[in-house]
Amino acid sequence: MKFKPMTAVAILAVGALSFTAIPAQAADPGVTDTEITLGMQLPQTGAASPGYNKVDDAMRAYFDYVNSKGGVYGRKITLVAKDDKYSAGLTISTASSLINESNVFAMVGSVGTQTHSAVIKDLNRRGIPDLFVNSGNSAFYTNPSKYPTTFAGLGTYVVEAKILGKYIKATYPDKKVGILYQSDDFGKNAIQGFTTAGLVFTPGKTAAGFIAGTQGSLGITSQLKQLQDAGVQVVIIASVASTTAIAALTAKALNYTPDKWVVMSVGSDATTFQTILYTKKIMPAQSAAMLAGIVSASHAPSPGEATDEYVAAFKKINDQFNTGTDKTWDNNVLQGMNIAYQTVEALMGTGKNLTRKALINWMNTKGSTLTSAALAPVGFSSKTHEAYTGFWIGEYDATAVLKPVGASRVVYTTDSAAGPVTISTFKRPAISADALPKAA
Amino acid sequence: MFKIRRNASIAIAFFVFVFAIGTFVGPYNQGQIAVALTLFIGVLSINILTGLSGQLSLGQGALMAVGGYGCALMMINAHLSMWLAIPLSLIASALVGLLLGLVAAKLSGPYLAGTTLVLALAMPTVANKFDSILGGDTGLSIDTGMPPTWLSKVMGDIAIEQWNLYVSLPFAALALFFAANLFTSQSSRRWRAVRDHESAAALVGINVERTKISVFVISSAFAGVAGALYGLRGLVGPSVFAISLSLSLLTGSILGGLRSIAGAGLGSVIIVFLPDWIGKVIHPFSLSDQVTNYLPAFVSGLLLVLTVVVNPSGLAALFAKIFRFSRVKR
Numbered sequence: 001m002k003f004k005p006m007t008a009v010a011i012l013a014v015g016a017l018s019f020t021a022i023p024a025q026a027a028d029p030g031v032t033d034t035e036i037t038l039g040m041q042l043p044q045t046g047a048a049s050p051g052y053n054k055v056d057d058a059m060r061a062y063f064d065y066v067n068s069k070g071g072v073y074g075r076k077i078t079l080v081a082k083d084d085k086y087s088a089g090l091t092i093s094t095a096s097s098l099i100n101e102s103n104v105f106a107m108v109g110s111v112g113t114q115t116h117s118a119v120i121k122d123l124n125r126r127g128i129p130d131l132f133v134n135s136g137n138s139a140f141y142t143n144p145s146k147y148p149t150t151f152a153g154l155g156t157y158v159v160e161a162k163i164l165g166k167y168i169k170a171t172y173p174d175k176k177v178g179i180l181y182q183s184d185d186f187g188k189n190a191i192q193g194f195t196t197a198g199l200v201f202t203p204g205k206t207a208a209g210f211i212a213g214t215q216g217s218l219g220i221t222s223q224l225k226q227l228q229d230a231g232v233q234v235v236i237i238a239s240v241a242s243t244t245a246i247a248a249l250t251a252k253a254l255n256y257t258p259d260k261w262v263v264m265s266v267g268s269d270a271t272t273f274q275t276i277l278y279t280k281k282i283m284p285a286q287s288a289a290m291l292a293g294i295v296s297a298s299h300a301p302s303p304g305e306a307t308d309e310y311v312a313a314f315k316k317i318n319d320q321f322n323t324g325t326d327k328t329w330d331n332n333v334l335q336g337m338n339i340a341y342q343t344v345e346a347l348m349g350t351g352k353n354l355t356r357k358a359l360i361n362w363m364n365t366k367g368s369t370l371t372s373a374a375l376a377p378v379g380f381s382s383k384t385h386e387a388y389t390g391f392w393i394g395e396y397d398a399t400a401v402l403k404p405v406g407a408s409r410v411v412y413t414t415d416s417a418a419g420p421v422t423i424s425t426f427k428r429p430a431i432s433a434d435a436l437p438k439a440a
Numbered sequence: 441m442f443k444i445r446r447n448a449s450i451a452i453a454f455f456v457f458v459f460a461i462g463t464f465v466g467p468y469n470q471g472q473i474a475v476a477l478t479l480f481i482g483v484l485s486i487n488i489l490t491g492l493s494g495q496l497s498l499g500q501g502a503l504m505a506v507g508g509y510g511c512a513l514m515m516i517n518a519h520l521s522m523w524l525a526i527p528l529s530l531i532a533s534a535l536v537g538l539l540l541g542l543v544a545a546k547l548s549g550p551y552l553a554g555t556t557l558v559l560a561l562a563m564p565t566v567a568n569k570f571d572s573i574l575g576g577d578t579g580l581s582i583d584t585g586m587p588p589t590w591l592s593k594v595m596g597d598i599a600i601e602q603w604n605l606y607v608s609l610p611f612a613a614l615a616l617f618f619a620a621n622l623f624t625s626q627s628s629r630r631w632r633a634v635r636d637h638e639s640a641a642a643l644v645g646i647n648v649e650r651t652k653i654s655v656f657v658i659s660s661a662f663a664g665v666a667g668a669l670y671g672l673r674g675l676v677g678p679s680v681f682a683i684s685l686s687l688s689l690l691t692g693s694i695l696g697g698l699r700s701i702a703g704a705g706l707g708s709v710i711i712v713f714l715p716d717w718i719g720k721v722i723h724p725f726s727l728s729d730q731v732t733n734y735l736p737a738f739v740s741g742l743l744l745v746l747t748v749v750v751n752p753s754g755l756a757a758l759f760a761k762i763f764r765f766s767r768v769k770r
Contacts, residue, residue: 044729044733045730045733045734053729081729083729083733085733086679087679087680087682087684088579088674088675088677088679088680089670089673089679089680089681089682089685092673092674092675093471093472093475096467096468096471096472096601097468099467099468100466100467100468100471100599100601101466101468113578114577114578114579114677114679115679117578117579117581117675117677118673118674118675118677118679118680119674121581121583121674122583122600122674125586125600126600182577183568183571183576183577184576184577184578185577185578188576209568211564211565211568211577211678212577213679214564325728325729325730
């Protein structure tokens with residue numbers, strides 16, 4: 001028989017078309033009578049992973065604790081975390097795996113601004129709840145009509161920078177202030193907040209940028225030398241914790257001793273700072289001394305505040321349920337616990353008939369009632385999906401604990417626009433005896 | 441003429457075959473096939489450059505980025521349809537390939553490899569330097585959009601990954617068609633002559649410099665289309681076209697076989713699906729994240745070393761040998 005390629009092609013094409021009808025799904029994926037499957041992506045390996053790679057284990061520990069108490073309306077919570085190595089190309093594949101293979105009901109606590117930028121549009125057009133994202137990028141949250149399913153897990157960088165900026169201006173009025181920043185949305189948002197607070201930076205002199213992720217491989221010597229040459233006395237760091245550690249080492253090598261370091265909360269986790277320095281053969285006592293005096297901000301109590309009721313409860317759960325490779329109690333673990341706590345609260349609030357639409361609706365209408373360890377309220381509404389609207393300012397002491405500046409802790413609040421910075425009147429609700437949230 | 445017709449038939453059969461596979465598998469695998477098709481074009485660009493002409497590029501991901509940014513800028517600023525922006529993006533990358541080819545013509549071996557590597561490493565700096573146009577570190581958000589309603593009416597509900605597959609497939613089939621013609625063309629004979637012995641090629645009248653430049657332009661055009669499709673998954677930015685992408689393409693090319701089209705196909709399938717296959721194998725053992733997350737890189741590194749030492753021609757050549765041997769036996 002003579003080979004006729006076009007005939008074979010036509011037969012194959014018709015055959016292929018007959019297999020394309022996909023039956024419509026009746027219910028949202030990831031929810032059964034006995035289980036709720038949640039997904040998360042974060043850098044578990046690679047240069048950006050130190051510290052952040054503990055968040056998923058902390059969240060899982062809290063979910064396991066809730067499961068041990070019967071789950072949410074009888075449903076156990078399963079968290080599937082995927083390593084995206086902080087590479088956006090990989091984030092797209094891991095998101096597809098979570099959605100299509102793990103059949104997650106919602107994403108919770110995903111880490112990273114650059115990486116989340118690669119999937120946020122897709123998650124939203126699929127209608128997948130994208131809760132408590134560990135990024136302070138205001139562009140994700142301030143326009144809910146663009147990203148209706150995405151809600152923040154951190155206060156925005158703009159809010160934090162405005163509050164820190166006001167403090168710097170008031171406390172160091174005669175000092176020359178400069179900034180070391182990573183040149184992505186994190187850094188840009190931070191500069192926006194600081195300039196809104198009245199600080200002025202000059203590119204090439206008092207503002208030194210670097211490409212996020214290169215601080216380990218390329219170093220930040222030229223950037224710190226630039227600030228040193230410009231006579232900067234107060235150095236702000238708007239970057240991750242590995243940058244703070246490398247900046248401290250580099251400044252020492254340059255014999256550069258600014259009067260004050262001010263580090264945004266994402267970059268000031270004491271454990272991550274000390275762990276990174278330990279790999280450079282700097283003992284904990286020495287790194288604690290390097291950390292002492294650094295000013296930072298936080299929306300939650302310091303993990304070192306052992307008497308705080310949320311800290312005590314979460315620490316106990318972490319000790320009992322965290323099965324990760326490193327469960328050392330720190331800011332990252334506290335943040336993971338906090339997000340898991342809020343997730344359970346939102347799931348309980350949505351009710352027994354759990355659907356994606358119902359969860360988003362609950363977040364828009366009742367989300368502002370979410371409680372947690374945070375000392376500032378969340379701002380969730382149908383108009384904004386920003387989380388914490390306030391921060392308190394502290395200074396690290398000799399034991400690597402962030403302590404409030406001044407006589408007592410003052411929580412400041414503001415918005416991501418040009419609104420004023422004022423003192424918050426928010427009173428955090430007490431945690432229940434069993435450390436389980438109650439439905440609103 | 442016969443060859444063109446035969447190559448067209450192969451490309452159409454490839455299109456139908458992949459289309460048919462795409463209808464049998466779920467959305468995740470459809471997405472993975474779409475990535476494999478995209479990287480197939482990227483690996484082809486290396487096989488043309490390195491396999492046919494002997495010029496080593498460690499920065500092919502940067503040429504993909506040129507195509508990606510070109511496509512994104514045309515879609516965002518000029519509001520062009522992706523069906524127009526994708527083919528046009530190859531012009532942008534071919535132009536950059538021309539500039540690179542002019543440099544490459546003067547260089548060889550490790551010097552050329554180093555130059556192309558610098559290009560890949562410089563990409564984030566360039567993106568930041570032209571922040572207002574290229575979106576800096578964050579990049580530019582583009583995607584294939586939702587499938588057209590007429591297609592959904594014909595085929596029923598189409599998953600986003602399935603639509604990505606349908607967008608990538610015609611370009612992969614076209615790339616296969618053009619590459620097949622290239623590999624059997626008179627030009628490729630000149631390229632091989634330059635690859636095997638530059639001086640001898642020059643002695644028989646081949647303009648070595650011009651040959652090298654033309655290969656770079658063609659290879660870059662392939663990379664540009666691959667970059668446009670890769671960016672259309674959701675984002676065009678430095679973290680999408682990282683140096684690891686260039687190294688992955690080279691790994692795929694070596695594992696599959698540097699000197700064949702089938703090698704590019706096998707290589708792209710390996711680099712895309714290897715982590716999933718490893719995941720399935722180790723799943724029952726409940727290993728820690730620290731082990732499972734590093735294992736794919738370890739295994740692909742091991743395979744790379746084994747290929748170079750034991751089977752330098754790659755898997756495609758090995759399969760061809762086995763096939764020939766089995767026919768002789770019969």
